[in-house]
Amino acid sequence: MGARPLLNRRLASMGTTIFAEMSALATATGSINLGQGFPDTDGPAEVREAAVRALREGRGNQYPPGPGVPELRQAIAEHQQRFHGLTYDPDTEVLVTAGATEAIAAALLALLEPGDEVIAFEPFYDSYAACIAMAGAVRRPLTLRAPDFRPDLDELRALITPRTRLLLINTPHNPTGLVLTPDELAGIARLAVEHDLLVVTDEVYEHLVFSGGHHPLAALPGMFERTVAISSAGKTFSFTGWKVGWVTAAPELVAAVRTAKQYLTYVSAGPFQYAVAEALRLPDEYFASFRADLRRKRDLLADGLTAAGFRVFNPQGTYFITTDITPLGEKDGLEFCRALPERCGVVAIPNVVFYDNTEAGRSLVRFTFCKQDSVLEEAVARLGRL
Numbered sequence: 001m002g003a004r005p006l007l008n009r010r011l012a013s014m015g016t017t018i019f020a021e022m023s024a025l026a027t028a029t030g031s032i033n034l035g036q037g038f039p040d041t042d043g044p045a046e047v048r049e050a051a052v053r054a055l056r057e058g059r060g061n062q063y064p065p066g067p068g069v070p071e072l073r074q075a076i077a078e079h080q081q082r083f084h085g086l087t088y089d090p091d092t093e094v095l096v097t098a099g100a101t102e103a104i105a106a107a108l109l110a111l112l113e114p115g116d117e118v119i120a121f122e123p124f125y126d127s128y129a130a131c132i133a134m135a136g137a138v139r140r141p142l143t144l145r146a147p148d149f150r151p152d153l154d155e156l157r158a159l160i161t162p163r164t165r166l167l168l169i170n171t172p173h174n175p176t177g178l179v180l181t182p183d184e185l186a187g188i189a190r191l192a193v194e195h196d197l198l199v200v201t202d203e204v205y206e207h208l209v210f211s212g213g214h215h216p217l218a219a220l221p222g223m224f225e226r227t228v229a230i231s232s233a234g235k236t237f238s239f240t241g242w243k244v245g246w247v248t249a250a251p252e253l254v255a256a257v258r259t260a261k262q263y264l265t266y267v268s269a270g271p272f273q274y275a276v277a278e279a280l281r282l283p284d285e286y287f288a289s290f291r292a293d294l295r296r297k298r299d300l301l302a303d304g305l306t307a308a309g310f311r312v313f314n315p316q317g318t319y320f321i322t323t324d325i326t327p328l329g330e331k332d333g334l335e336f337c338r339a340l341p342e343r344c345g346v347v348a349i350p351n352v353v354f355y356d357n358t359e360a361g362r363s364l365v366r367f368t369f370c371k372q373d374s375v376l377e378e379a380v381a382r383l384g385r386l
């Protein structure tokens with residue numbers, strides 16, 4: 001094929017995702033996988049049964065409507081009202097996607113011109129850099145720094161240039177566990193309005209905030225018309241394999257994202273959409289006990305990691321804990337994570353791969369706690385032998 005590389009220049013630096021590398025290492029070494037964020041127990045049985053029923057009854061077995069089945073769009077609108085007081089029209093302001101991943105891709109591909117600048121917190125969720133690159137846009141990181149990972153809004157202001165088109169905001173934030181406060185959100189909103197920026201918010205951990213609650217940016221003055229809010233059923237209902245996500249936004253924004261989405265997947269898994277509609281209508285107790293359960297697991301893992309000698313940055317949200325390995329006499333998170341399965345049979349993720357400014361993340365390592373207590377206890381016992 002000649003000298004020209006097969007993979008195009010926009011994706012040349014992307015390589016294999018760290019999750020594939022580390023999950024393969026977990027399998028090869030029989031290690032406990034606290035790397036990739038997927039639960040080891042499925043979500044509510046009644047939601048799973050709703051999917052089976054939809055399959056049997058032939059609902060969604062053929063192409064569902066492009067924007068998503070009406071039952072799910074209605075349930076998403078009700079959920080936004082019930083939990084966030086936000087009113088969306090299910091027909092024009094809601095779009096169902098193949099997970100949040102497709103929503104992020106479709107939003108960025110729809111809204112960006114080549115050369116536009118996108119400001120996002122780093123460490124980034126790994127699909128952000130790839131999607132910004134696929135759109136031909138340029139990423140500008142706002143570095144979140146240990147120990148508290150709070151964004152510096154003066155630094156954010158300084159990053160905005162005439163080419164800035166979009167802010168990509170993730171709260172609760174993976175991997176740091178940062179949850180933006182109402183004041184920080186108000187500061188970000190003021191900058192977005194002042195500079196007339198679009199905002200894409202990734203809120204997939206909206207139901208995993210351990211104190212203070214989740215506050216959507218779209219609710220703030222001047223934000224509804226410029227914000228594409230994204231969430232997903234995967235994390236909230238522990239069905240990460242179903243890949244049902246959604247966008248809520250003003251009609252013009254939804255129409256733009258839908259244009260890109262229809263040529264990516266056209267539609268996503270039909271029967272699961274009916275099941276997720278039922279999941280979103282679960283009583284408040286489901287959401288409260290899901291959160292309480294994960295809070296307990298967070299404490300279990302945080303205590304174990306502290307006892308094992310890690311410096312633990314306690315997360316306010318998500319199901320990840322970021323740690324610093326410096327107190328263990330280690331400096332390099334990537335080397336540490338590659339060796340960890342052999343050393344003690346545990347897999348973790350090196351945060352450095354989510355940074356452009358790699359110095360800020362070199363010694364940071366992420367563990368997930370969305371696993372059964374016995375698995376977390378065994379992982380902690382193994383890490384204690386380090």
Ligand SMILES: Cc1ncc(COP(=O)(O)O)c(C=O)c1O
Nearest residue numbers: 099100101125174204232234245
């Ligand atoms: C911040 C963030 N956004 C998006 C996703 C992907 O969501 P989905 O599985 O719904 O595509 C994840 C999954 O880990 C995530 O952590």
